[in-house]
Each structure stands twice: as C-alpha cells, then as structure tokens.
Amino acid sequence: MNRPILDVKNLHIRYGGASTDAVRGVSFTLGRERLGIVGESGSGKSTVGRALLRLLPSARISADTMRFEDIDLLSLTEKQMLAVRGRRMSMILQDPKFSLNPIRKVGDQVAETYLRHFKCSRQEARDKAIAMLGAVKINDPDRVFEQYPHEISGGMGQRVMIAMMLLADPDVVIADEPTSALDVTVRLQVLNILDNLVRDRGIGLIMISHDLNLVRNFCDRVLIMYAGRVVETLAARDLDKAQHPYTRGLLAAQPRIGGARAPLAVLDRRPEWLEEVSR
Amino acid sequence: MTVSVETRNLSISFGHGPNALKVLPDVSFSVAPGECFGLVGESGSGKSTVLRCISMLTDFWKGDVLINGRSVRDIPLIERCRILQMVFQDPYGSLHPRQSVRTVLSEPLRIHKLDDREDRMHKALSDVGLPLSFLDRFPHQLSGGQRQRVAIARALILEPSLLLLDEPTSALDVSVQAEVLNLLQRLRDEHGFTYIMVTHDLAVVDHMCDRFAVMLRGEITEILPREAISGAQATHPYSRELIGASLEYEGHV
Numbered sequence A: 001m002n003r004p005i006l007d008v009k010n011l012h013i014r015y016g017g018a019s020t021d022a023v024r025g026v027s028f029t030l031g032r033e034r035l036g037i038v039g040e041s042g043s044g045k046s047t048v049g050r051a052l053l054r055l056l057p058s059a060r061i062s063a064d065t066m067r068f069e070d071i072d073l074l075s076l077t078e079k080q081m082l083a084v085r086g087r088r089m090s091m092i093l094q095d096p097k098f099s100l101n102p103i104r105k106v107g108d109q110v111a112e113t114y115l116r117h118f119k120c121s122r123q124e125a126r127d128k129a130i131a132m133l134g135a136v137k138i139n140d141p142d143r144v145f146e147q148y149p150h151e152i153s154g155g156m157g158q159r160v161m162i163a164m165m166l167l168a169d170p171d172v173v174i175a176d177e178p179t180s181a182l183d184v185t186v187r188l189q190v191l192n193i194l195d196n197l198v199r200d201r202g203i204g205l206i207m208i209s210h211d212l213n214l215v216r217n218f219c220d221r222v223l224i225m226y227a228g229r230v231v232e233t234l235a236a237r238d239l240d241k242a243q244h245p246y247t248r249g250l251l252a253a254q255p256r257i258g259g260a261r262a263p264l265a266v267l268d269r270r271p272e273w274l275e276e277v278s279r
Numbered sequence B: 001m002t003v004s005v006e007t008r009n010l011s012i013s014f015g016h017g018p019n020a021l022k023v024l025p026d027v028s029f030s031v032a033p034g035e036c037f038g039l040v041g042e043s044g045s046g047k048s049t050v051l052r053c054i055s056m057l058t059d060f061w062k063g064d065v066l067i068n069g070r071s072v073r074d075i076p077l078i079e080r081c082r083i084l085q086m087v088f089q090d091p092y093g094s095l096h097p098r099q100s101v102r103t104v105l106s107e108p109l110r111i112h113k114l115d116d117r118e119d120r121m122h123k124a125l126s127d128v129g130l131p132l133s134f135l136d137r138f139p140h141q142l143s144g145g146q147r148q149r150v151a152i153a154r155a156l157i158l159e160p161s162l163l164l165l166d167e168p169t170s171a172l173d174v175s176v177q178a179e180v181l182n183l184l185q186r187l188r189d190e191h192g193f194t195y196i197m198v199t200h201d202l203a204v205v206d207h208m209c210d211r212f213a214v215m216l217r218g219e220i221t222e223i224l225p226r227e228a229i230s231g232a233q234a235t236h237p238y239s240r241e242l243i244g245a246s247l248e249y250e251g252h253v
C-alpha cells in the first residue's frame, strides 16, 4: 500500500474535568480502504473520530503523530482547520438530528454545505442538494428539502447527513453509525454508494459501527476498541477468527435469525482487559 | 398489571391543504397482554409515527387506540405515564441537555410520589449496565450508547405495563444489546409487560417478538409470526424482499 492518508500514533484524549483518559494510546493508519471500528459502548470510538477533526474544544489531545496527508493535524491553527474540516475530511455524526439546526429547513442546510465549499449560485446549490437527497434513496426529495429536522424520520436524518458529506466530496470520511436507522434494503444501497467512493475516488473510509454483519461484509480491516484502547486488529473477513475475549464475547452475544430464544450470552468483562495492548 | 393494545383504523396527516401528507392512511393491529410485537419496514414508512400516536405524543390522529379496552384518549396523563412509556429512536433529542442523569431518573419518581428513590435509581442504572457515578453526568458527557441506556432506564423506572420501544438497541454494541434484551425478556416473564418494538434488525425480532408487522409507505403489508423470518414465509413482495435481504445480510444465503 502507498503512504497512508491518515497516520495516528499513540493518541491520548482526556475530557475536561475527567480524571482518566477516554482514549489511551490509540494507533492506526488509514489507506484507500474501508476501516471498521467496532467496540464497547463508551470505549472512545466517536471521541477518536471527533479528535481527528478537532471537534473537542474542551478535551486535551496528545499524540506522537496525527497526520492527514501532508498535514500535521496537531499543529494546525483553527483557521487552517476550517479548510480541512468538512471539505477534505468529513464526519457523519452519530446523532443526525442533534447535528442539524432544528429551526432551519433540512434542504437549506444541505445546500449550504455545497455553497460553503464550492463557488456556485443558490439555485445550483439547491439543485445539487435535491439531486443528492435522491441519490441517497430519499423518496420525494423535493418535499424533504422543505421539511424541518423534527419532521423527518430517523433513517431520513441519517441519509441527510450522508448527502451533506457526499456534496463536500472529501478525501477521508469518518462515518459514525451512518446506517443504523436504515432498513436492510436501503442500507445496502447506501453502503454501495460509500463503497464506490472508496473504489472510484480512492477515498479513505472509517466506519464506526456496532453491526458485526456490516463490518464483516463491508470493511477491509477492523479495529476492536475496548476502554479507550485498540485491543485487536483483524482483516474483516477474519472477524469470526478473533482471538481477544472481548471480540469473541461480542460474536457470541449477537442474536441470529433462527437462533435459540435462550437468554443471549453476556460478557464477563475482565479487569485485565483494561491494561492489555493490541497484538 | 398486564395490558393489551388495540389499534383500529389509525390515520394521520401532517400539514394542511394541498401540502397535506397522509403518513398513515389506515393502520390496524392488536397486541395481546404480555406479547412482544415487532414493527419493521421501510425507513420513513411511519413506524415511529405509530408509536407516537399510541403514546399520545402526537394526538391529532383519527381512529381508536385501546389499552385494555379503554381509549388512550380517556386516560389522564399522570395515569398514562404509569401505564406506558416510550424509548425514543433518537436519545439525544429525548434527554434534556441541562438535566443530569440524576434529574432525569428522579423527576418521574418525584412526580409519581414513589419512595425509595435512591434504590430505584441505582437499580435502574445497574439494570442497563451503567455505573452509579454516571448519576452526576449530563447528556453531552455520555457516549451514544450510554445516552440510549439512560433513556431506557428512565422508561423502566416507573415500571410501566406497556413499553413502546423505537430502535432501543441500535446504538448499543451487541454485548450491551444482549444485556438490555435479556432484561426486557426477564421483565416480560416476571411482570407480563407488553412491548411494541420498532427495529431494523430481523434477528432481534426473531429473538424477542411473537409476531411482527411489516410496514411500507404508511401501510401494514402483512402481520407475520416470527417463524416467518427463518422460514422465509412472507407472501407480500415487500416483506419477502426485506426478509430475503436480511437473511443474506446475516450470511444465511
């Protein structure tokens, strides 16, 4: 593989007021590939994503390296960061409705993403926005353009976020649970769009997801996070061969179609998992 | 107490005049006491809207919703909160940004004049796998899945007989999902709670539900027993497609 697009070494993040680090020495690289991040709720997945975009004003971030192409993300001023954030590196946030402005029409917010990054008329931006809402399989995009965030469904909100990201045409996409509110049929269509970005445009994609089937079928590699650390890195197709007891526990806890209705296996979280590092 | 739910000819439109959109034209289904009933289907088909109507969060619908034979419109708010609670699809939106977890959990106990508040709060938190130290946190200090678990704890703390669950576990990792689903199952066994559960995960439906309805553009295409998933027994083309895609997604094909 060529030089990675993203290179992160020994990343530590501590929230203001917290007594311990939320992220403790995370290292990974991202090439022109689909990298999954799976992990415990609260293990620091979203925190890592937000730190890359420097969206954590109250947190202390340190790392040996945090590089995006030729840019040292740690030393960038906020002004320089504005040229990167959203345009070259874009994040699809976990709570779409929280990320949208509740008192502005959905469509205006989508069109504005395009206006912000590209020179064009308002009408052009509007046309682009409506076309993109259609591309992410929203039925009746003209109508949804005129709606307010509280008037759209959960899955429509997720697709609005994806449409905004697509319009900015970035080189790296960090997608935080981007398809969890979509029915499987639409989910596969949206994943296909993301897939094409990696194949045709050569972007790097980070997929944060709790959906083990998605990660197994859709990603190239997967990082497993537990309590602020990466405890295991695997080729996605080898997910079922995971060694770490946390990962094995996850696989066992998954309900399956046609499975027994006995209580699902639960994890016996071991204190020693907290101190282990990636193998 | 264990309750039945009957929804008859539920319909609702949003907007006025030429812009009005009929989101639910005519939805009917009934749920037996102690049953877990699934609602699945297309994104945007009206699943959350059905739950919002049953819970009276949205009240300008037409038709009937009967809980143990009594119209939900005739149940006073304070009593309604003890009978039914909802877990929202979007936990950020449903938790007040300036309320600590302690406030979120203790308010309902105070309003309903329940004693042993501290014990109840501790139990509710540990049921959803959160440490007691989280009582003093605010929503923005929680991860997505932690917020969802606070929302579930809030719904459970009044021990309602009917839970309306909108994607309760889609923000949780599968190990926490397993704990929450086991908890819901146990409450159903012990107290006969009734659930209506929206989910996109047919494996969760198969694990939890007795029957489920498949929705497409505001209509229920068909109501199926859970066995129809593994047996691929749906008859409506959309249900067949959805079940087929889910089996494939899970790697059964």
Ligand SMILES: Nc1ncnc2c1ncn2[C@@H]1O[C@H](COP(=O)(O)OP(=O)(O)OP(=O)(O)O)[C@@H](O)[C@H]1O
Pocket: A015, A016, A018, A022, A039, A040, A041, A042, A043, A044, A045, A046, A047, A048, A094, B140, B141, B142, B143, B144, B145, B146, B171, B173
């Ligand atoms: N503003 C904050 N102040 C203090 N602690 C925080 C803050 N935001 C998040 N945390 C804590 O940091 C840890 C990591 O949170 P993060 O949101 O990265 O988890 P996550 O892996 O994305 O989990 P989930 O899968 O539940 O979304 C959690 O324990 C969370 O409670």
Ligand SMILES: Nc1ncnc2c1ncn2[C@@H]1O[C@H](COP(=O)(O)OP(=O)(O)OP(=O)(O)O)[C@@H](O)[C@H]1O
Pocket: A147, A150, A151, A152, A153, A154, A155, A156, A181, A182, A183, B014, B015, B021, B023, B042, B043, B044, B045, B046, B047, B048, B049, B050, B089
């Ligand atoms: N307050 C409202 N005003 C206008 N339209 C609304 C309102 N609430 C919901 N709708 C519309 O009703 C339809 C159904 O929305 P609903 O949220 O019930 O879908 P859903 O089945 O829960 O979808 P998802 O799986 O994506 O969450 C959507 O087209 C939505 O835009």
Ligand SMILES: [Mg+2]
Pocket: A045, A046, A047, A094, A176, B143, B144, B145
């Ligand atoms: Mg998260």
Ligand SMILES: [Mg+2]
Pocket: A153, A154, A155, B047, B048, B049, B089, B166
């Ligand atoms: Mg919904």
